[in-house]
Amino acid sequence: MNTRRLFTVFATALGTAGLLVSGCSSGGSAPRASATGSAAAEELKPYYGQKLRWRDCGVEGFQCTTMKAPLDYAKPDGGDIDLAVSRKKATGPGKRIGSLLVNPGGPGGSAIGYLQGYAAIGYPAPVRARYDMVAIDPRGVARSEPVTCLTGKEMDAYTQVDQTPDDDAEVAKLNEAFRTFASGCEKRSGKILPHVSTVETARDMDILRALLGDEKLHYLGASYGTFLGATYADLFPARVGRLVLDGAMDPSLSAIDINRDQTAGFETAFQSFAADCVKEKDCPLGTTSTADAATALKKLFADLDAEPVPTGESRELGESLATTGVIAAMYDEGAWPQLRRALAEAKRGEGSGLLALADSYYEREPDGSYANLMFANAAVNCLDLAPAFTRPEDVEKALPAFEKASPVFGKGFAWAALNCGSWPVEATGTPHRTEAEGAAPIVVVGTTRDPATPYTWARSLAEQLSSGRLLTYEGDGHTAYGRGSDCVDTAINTYLLEGAPPEDGKKCS
Numbered sequence: 485m486n487t488r489r490l491f492t493v494f495a496t497a498l499g500t501a502g503l504l505v506s507g508c509s510s511g512g513s514a515p516r517a518s519a520t521g522s523a524a525a526e527e528l529k530p531y532y533g534q535k536l537r538w539r540d541c542g543v544e545g546f547q548c549t550t551m552k553a554p555l556d557y558a559k560p561d562g563g564d565i566d567l568a569v570s571r572k573k574a575t576g577p578g579k580r581i582g583s584l585l586v587n588p589g590g591p592g593g594s595a596i597g598y599l600q601g602y603a604a605i606g607y608p609a610p611v612r613a614r615y616d617m618v619a620i621d622p623r624g625v626a627r628s629e630p631v632t633c634l635t636g637k638e639m640d641a642y643t644q645v646d647q648t649p650d651d652d653a654e655v656a657k658l659n660e661a662f663r664t665f666a667s668g669c670e671k672r673s674g675k676i677l678p679h680v681s682t683v684e685t686a687r688d689m690d691i692l693r694a695l696l697g698d699e700k701l702h703y704l705g706a707s708y709g710t711f712l713g714a715t716y717a718d719l720f721p722a723r724v725g726r727l728v729l730d731g732a733m734d735p736s737l738s739a740i741d742i743n744r745d746q747t748a749g750f751e752t753a754f755q756s757f758a759a760d761c762v763k764e765k766d767c768p769l770g771t772t773s774t775a776d777a778a779t780a781l782k783k784l785f786a787d788l789d790a791e792p793v794p795t796g797e798s799r800e801l802g803e804s805l806a807t808t809g810v811i812a813a814m815y816d817e818g819a820w821p822q823l824r825r826a827l828a829e830a831k832r833g834e835g836s837g838l839l840a841l842a843d844s845y846y847e848r849e850p851d852g853s854y855a856n857l858m859f860a861n862a863a864v865n866c867l868d869l870a871p872a873f874t875r876p877e878d879v880e881k882a883l884p885a886f887e888k889a890s891p892v893f894g895k896g897f898a899w900a901a902l903n904c905g906s907w908p909v910e911a912t913g914t915p916h917r918t919e920a921e922g923a924a925p926i927v928v929v930g931t932t933r934d935p936a937t938p939y940t941w942a943r944s945l946a947e948q949l950s951s952g953r954l955l956t957y958e959g960d961g962h963t964a965y966g967r968g969s970d971c972v973d974t975a976i977n978t979y980l981l982e983g984a985p986p987e988d989g990k991k992c993s
Contacts (some may be wrong), residue, residue, distance in 0.1 A: 527560040532694045536569070543600050546572050551620070551695065553688045555679050565679070567688055568627035569620045570596045572604040576613035582725070583696045584615035584980070585689065587622075589707025589731070591682070592860035594626035595619035603704075606966060608977055615702065615980070620692055622712075624673075624680035624863050630856040631676060631863045633669040639854045640799060643846060646789065647804045647896045655876050658899060663906045669863060670908040677909045680860070681867045686716040690723065700725030700924070702980070706963045707731045707937055710928070714945060717920035724923040726980055731963035732928050734941035735918045736948065739872035740882065740901065744889050745938050747897040751890035753814040753935035754778070756960050760817075761824055768828040778892050781810070784830060793835040801835025807896055809838030812845035814935040815962040862903065868913040871904035878902075921950045925985040927976065931957045931964050946988070953985045958993045969993070 531553055541548030551567045554560040574580045588598035599619035604612065621628040634642060642661055649655040669677060689712075693701045702725040705713035710729035717724050737745070758777035761767040769777035785803045792800035799805070813823035819841070826837025847855035873879050879898050887894035904911075920926065926949050930942025939956070946954035957964035957972050964972045971992030979985045 528554070528691075531560075531691050534695065536695050538571075541570060546570050546600055546604070548596075551688075551692055553623070553684075553691055555676075557684055557687055565623055565629055565676070567620055567623060567629075567692075568596060569618065569692060570599055571616050571618040572599070572612075573616050574612070574614055575609075579614050580616070581614045581981070582616070582698045582700070582702055583618045583693075584611070585618050585620070585692070585701065585703045587619070587703075587705045587709035587712055589705070589709045590625070590857065590861055591622065591708045591712075591864035592625055592857040593708075594621055594855070594857075596621050596627060608966075608973065611977060611980055616696070618692075618696065620688065622680070622685040622860075622864075623688060624676055624856075625860045626856060629676055630673075631669060631680065631859040632672040632856060633665055633859040633862070634854075636848075636852040636854055638664075638668070639846075639848070639858070640852070643808070643842070644799070644802055644804050646802075647807065647899055648785075648789070649899065659876055659902065659906075662903050665862070665903070666906040666908055669859060673859070673863070674908070677863055678867070678912075680863050681912055682712055682715050682864065683719070683913070686712060686719055689716055690720055693723065698725070699723070702726045704728045704730065704965070704976075704980075706965075708733065710937070710945070711735060714918045714920070714926075714949070717923045717926060717949070718918045721920045721923040724920065724926065726924070726983060727926045728929065728965070728976055728979065729926065729945065730929040730965045730976075731934060731937040732930055732942040732945045733937055734944040734948075736915050736944065737941075738915050739869045739904075742869075743872050743897060743901040744882075744886060745940065746936060747886050747894050748889040749938040750811060750814055750893050750897075750935040752933050752938075753960065754781075754810075754890075754892055756817070756933050757814065757820055757823070760820060764824070766824070766828070768824060768831050781827075781892060784827070788830070788835075793830060793833045795835040795839045797836075797839075799839065801830065801839050805842045806830060806835070806838045807893070808845055809841035811893070811935075812841040816967075817960045862907075866904035866907035867909055867911055869904075869915070870911040871907065872901040874902075874905040876902065917948045918945065919948055919950050923949070923951050925951045925953055925979075927953050927955055927979055927985050929955045929957065929964050929972065929976070931959055931961060933960045934962050936962045953988045954990075955986050956989070956991045958991060964992075 536549045538547040538549045548570045551569050552564045555563045555565045586603045587595045596619045604617040624631040645661040646654050649658050701723055703713050711733040713727050713729050755774050758774040761769055762771050762777055769780040788806050789803035792802035795801050813819040829837045847857045879902055883898050886898035928942050928946040930939045932939045946952035955975055957969055965976050969992050975986040
C-alpha cells in the first residue's frame with residue numbers, strides 16, 4: 485500500500501505537532517470582509533491588481549507561480565509574504581467553468597503536493613475537463629515560507645516522548661518537550677508565527693480568486709480544509725461559488741470539546757477495525773470480541789512502554805510511535821490489512837511495520853528529515869484557538885472524561901492537548917457559529933465513522949451555514965469524496981459540474 489497516498493488527506497489536527505492527534509483548529513473569527521470602497525480595500529488594491537507570472541514547474545502538465553499577500557492584514561503596508569501557487573489547466577477548455585481550488589487539510593498539508601500528486605489526476609475526468617485545478621500552499625506551509633521548529637534528530641526525539649505519563653517525572657518530561665518544540669518554532673520562525681491564522685489564509689484565497697479571473701470561488705476542501713472553506717464563506721459570502729466541505733469541522737466548539745470529540749471518533753474507528761479484525765483467523769488482537777481486542781491493544785502499548793522493540797534502524801518502537809502508527813491506519817479502512825500485519829510483527833518483537841505507518845503520518849523522509857507538516861500544524865492550531873489546557877493539573881482533571889470517550893486512546897489524547905499551553909504567540913481566534921449569510925448553497929459532507937472529523941461536526945456545520953446542505957456517507961474512514969461511493973461522487977460531481985446541490989440530508993453508503 486502507498487502510505488503517502490493514504491495520508492494525503494490530513495486530519496484536522498495531525499498531532500500535537502508531533503506527538504498525537506490533538507490541538508484541532510477551530511478559531512480565527514473575524515469580521516466579514518468589506519466590499520470595495522473601504523480604506524482596507526484601498527490598501528489591498530496592489531495585491532488584487534498584481535499579475536501572476538506562470539512558469540513550468542518541472543511536473544508535466546502543471547504551471548507554478550508566486551503570489552504576494554500582506555504579511556499582516558491589519559498593516560497591509562508592513563511587508564509581504566510570498567505564497568506558492570500551482571495549477572493544471574482544464575482539459576476541455578471550451579466548456580471551462582473556472583478554477584477549482586483544492587485543500588487537503590492539516591493544517592499543514594501541502595495543497596500543491598495534493599494537487600500534483602492526486603487531485604489533478606485522480607479527480608473525475610469530467611471535473612478536470614471543466615475546471616482549472618488550482619492549489620495554494622497556505623502561509624507557513626511547504627512552499628509558502630514554511631514554519632520550521634526542530635531538526636530531524638530533534639523531531640525523532642520529540643515523537644518518541646512518552647505521551648501517557650505515569651508519574652511526575654514523565655509529566656515534567658512531556659511538558660518540557662512541548663516547551664522545547666514551541667521555543668524552536670519561535671527561534672526559527674518567530675516572524676511568521678503571528679500571521680498564519682486560518683482567517684489570513686482565507687483572505688489570501690480571495691486575492692488568488694481575483695487574480696485567477698473568477699468572480700466566485702469554487703472550492704473543495706477536506707478535513708481542516710473545510711474550516712478554511714467555511715471561514716472564507718463567512719468572510720466573503722457574496723463570492724461563494726460551488727463549495728464542497730468534506731470531512732467537516734465544527735467552528736463553534738472549544739478546544740477541549742474538539743479534542744474530546746476527536747478522541748471519541750478514533751475510538752469509534754478502532755471499534756470498526758477491531759470488529760473487522762476479529763473475524764480473521766490471524767487477527768493479532770484475538771478472535772473473540774472487540775472488547776478483547778481493545779484489551780489486547782492496550783496490553784501491547786503497555787508492553788512497548790515498558791520495553792520498546794527494535795525496528796531495523798537506530799530508532800526503537802515504543803508506545804508513542806506505536807500509537808501513532810495505529811492512529812494513522814484509522815484514516816482509511818484500506819490500511820487495515822497493513823495494520824494487522826504491523827501489529828502481528830510488533831507482538832513478535834519487530835517494530836518496523838508500525839514505525840512505517842507512523843513515519844508516513846509524520847511525513848518523515850528516508851533520510852531522517854521531516855516535511856514541515858507538524859510545524860505548520862501547531863503554528864496554525866495554536867494561533868486559531870486558545871489552548872485546551874495550559875497546566876498539567878488541567879489535564880489530570882480532564883482525564884476521566886477523555887478515558888471515557890476512548891478507553892484505548894483517551895489518556896494520550898488528553899495529554900496531547902497540552903501542546904499549545906507553551907505557545908509563544910497568543911491565540912487570535914475564538915469558537916463561533918459560522919453562518920455565511922447570503923452565500924450560495926454549500927455542500928457539507930460527513931462520514932458516520934470518521935475518526936478525525938466526527939460526523940456530529942458535519943451535522944453541526946451544515947445546520948450553522950445559512951445555505952448548508954448535508955450529504956451523509958454511512959461508512960468508515962476520513963472524508964468521503966473519491967473513496968469508492970458512487971452515490972457520494974455522483975452527488976458532488978453533479979454539484980460541481982451543474983451547480984445543482986444534493987438535497988439536504990441525502991444519505992449514501
